Amino acid sequence: MTEWHGVKYWRNQSKDERTRLAEIPxxxxxxxxxxxxxxxxxxSKWLREFPEHREAGVGLLFAGKHGSGKSHLAVAALRGAIRSYRQTGRYITANxxxxxxxxxxxxxxxxxxxxxxGNLIPYLRSMYDVVVLDDVDAIRQTxxxxxxxxxxxxxxxxKKLVTIVSCHDGIDKLKFNVTAQFHSLVRASCVPVVLTSGDHRRSIRGA
Structure with missing residues (x-):
């Protein structure tokens, strides 16, 4: 049986350790x-005002075509929350x-x-302060x-936990690509960010 650790345990880890445990690819x-x-x-505003968003459980919803940088921004926001606000977090794709x-x-x-x-699934459901759910509309269609x-x-x-979501189809298509309930929840709990098709990521390493 994997030992369960509560949020206080994880927040007491160093920011480098919490960043490592987020399993950013x-x-x-x-x-x-x-x-x-x-x-x-x-x-930028969401990250500056993160404490109030954390209290309310408000995340981000990125929508954009492949190459628009939605995963880049989702991870940047996750990393900022972990390192600047002593949060626990995890990155995972829908599949x-x-x-x-x-x-x-x-x-x-x-x-x-x-x-x-070993506690990945329950931690995702009820412990991590911030979770990135990437490529949600690429989920297996069952x-x-x-x-x-x-x-x-x-x-x-x-539990008013913060979730950062990315999708490559239009936001309203989440009704069909996931469920109507998912679409309703994500619209109610996330700030929508629609990205253009251009690739805005710069090849800076370690910035």
Missing amino acids: PSLEHSRLSNYTAVPNSV DYVRALDDERQNDGVLPDSYAE SYAKREFSDLLSSRCA
Whole structure:
């Protein structure tokens, strides 16, 4: 049985350790607001005013085509919250979340040892202060996957935890690509940020 640690335990870790535990993928580890040209004002404002957004459970909803930098900005916002406001956080794609559910179900209700965090699923639902759910409209198109993913956001919203969501189709298409409930929840709990198709990421490393 994996030992459960509450939010106070994780917040007491160093900011470098909390950043490492967020499992930001290598392709996004250099994502900063400082190396994205023309950062939308709504994103900068959200991060400046993070304490009040954290209290209310208000996240961000990025929508844009592939290459628009939505994952870059989502990770930059996550990283800013972790390092500037002593938050706990985690990055995960929609399909990796569903894959974790499958692995748990096929392993007698326990995540296999290949997962660094055995409590990943309950932590995502009810412990991490800030979670990035990337590529939500790329989720497996089954009723099971859609329902479970919608339930994840519902659990986080009920606890007023911050969720940062990215999608590449229009926001309203989330009604069909996920569920109507997911669309309703994400519109109610996130600041929408629609990005243009141009790639605004600059090739700055370690900025």
